[in-house]
Amino acid sequence: MNVNEVARLIKRYADEVKIVGTRQVFAATDKERYIEALAALRDNDLKHLTTITGVDRGDTIEIIYHIHCGESLLNLKLALPKTDLEIETVTDIFPGAILYERDLMEMLGVQVRGHPDPRRLFLPDDWPKGVYPLRKEVKK
């Protein structure tokens, strides 16, 4: 799928659809629609979730789903306020997301509801609880 087709497809589920260069689409969705959006992508045979990125933006945490769409890459953003860091798991849509969501939980403290295996992935066994290394407030 090229960028225009991807942009057309995602427009129903997201705002601020922005085409960057010839190969990338950035779009912002919200908590009501992101599951629908990802399911719609899967139903269009876009099954490769490249990764999930979490970015600490101060008051919010931005979660970006990077989906490989053949010729292009879709970056679907979801902003969460730090007071309400809970999302639904997407492992039933993209089974390959299982490690990325574990990563998100331990590095940024986002709660993923319904995750089949919410254990620690990278951090050592004696890592203090409630400290999320990729948060901005964590300094050396």
Next chain:
Amino acid sequence: MGLMYFFRRKSPWILHFNTGGCNGCDIEVVAALTPRYDVERLGIVRKGSPRHADILLVTGPITRQSRDRFLRIYEQTPEPKVVVAVGNCPTSNCVFNGCYNVVGPLDKHVPVDVYVPGCPPIPEAIIDGVLKALPRLGR
């Protein structure tokens, strides 16, 4: 002691342990086994168990999670043992200095006998480091 030292010096057995390194040194350690460098001609044999080893080759900065495992392996290695720090990471943390999960360098945790600097050191340097470590086995 004299006879055992003679044998150990003629054919030291090596255990290689990665404490969180990037793999660059590890592949150079393995490259030292292969035809161009071929350390087995010098009697140096690589082993899988710390209980068989005389020399511990350590690569990588020490990460929090691997520290305890490394200390256990260090204790399992019988005396006399020699520790060789391969690469810049166990020597000085290299580029990983200041990372939250790195608790190195190696000499903070165990005594180190030989340092082989380089990122990564070439196989010749690693072999030379091991040979320099041999007299320390007779302590």
Next chain:
Amino acid sequence: MTFIIPIGPQHPALEEPTHFRIEVKGEEIVGVDLRLGYVHRGIEKALTERPYAHGFYLSQRVCGICNATHSLAFTRAVESVAGVECPDRARYIRVIDAELERIHSHLLWAGIAAHEIGFTTLFMLLWRDREHALDMRELLFGNRIYATGTYLGGARVDIEQKHIPQLTRALAELEKSTKHYIDVCTSDRTIIARCTGVGVLTKKDARELCAVGPTARASGVDFDIRRDDPYAAYDEILFDVVTERDGDVLAKVVVRLREILESIEIIRQAIDAMPKGPIRAKFPENVPENEAVGRVEAPRGELMYYVRSNGTNKPERVRIRTPSYANWPSVRPMLVGGTIAEIPIVVASIDPCFSCTDRVTIVDAKTGKSRIETKEELRRLRK
């Protein structure tokens, strides 16, 4: 009754010394569990605490084997954040750099695979020929392992004309021996018996679990970033994306060896087509606020960097997704249903890295008693 077999974490050869807990029923594997994190150094955080020029060197040291592609992916993301265009000659230097690395990485992996099935002669031969690729890296870029040709805004060093004949000779040598190894791997009885039908990853599983690189291509997934999202000079070079259908270990071996031949062709084309000119554009110290994704095809598959800048000389966030990380979920369907003796070769087949001295502890789940076995002993268990 099932037993749990923990493997690792003293697994010096794995890229991430990983801890596996493998549940077995008799000889058959029924479950796989994974604990990563022994090599977790916190690079994503560290990259945000360093200026771009320093981060460039740190990004290489994510992985010692695919360091050129790591620096290339970081550079690609940072250059699109900063809006810097790389000069034409540098784009070709980057291709030569990345493909030399692919050759040495695939030969390294094939050697390890040979070692895992107890074929040490082939391991030694493959590693002997790998030295040709390393020699070329040393000749062109100055070091055996950490020798990247890429730099922020262009290339780090220029390729001198006087080195080209030597490079061509080494490529001819590598081509001859790789063709021989493809013959060996598809006709030798030992290899066929140990690799056919072992560790099968179906196309459906490969797509659902988002496998990347040769692991996915061996299962028939036609996916290669060099073609799908071209970078450096790949859009001006002709090459085939190698795929196989079977998805077993043999298919993964063949895909990688055939990719070496493709890489050799790519380097030859790049040498011929390389234009003259400057090799580096100026890279600004402070980068305006922006975000970008840079993807490249590392030897092990799709490698992704996400960079967000904030107007200073340090990035605000860098996300790295390495190919081995993406391939871990695929290990489960490959192992389940197989036997204990297949563990080393199947785990190695996704190319987590090379392996030598890992040990396995067999714990009796009922009595809790354990015994330690080295991989040598495990190898003897195989029929």
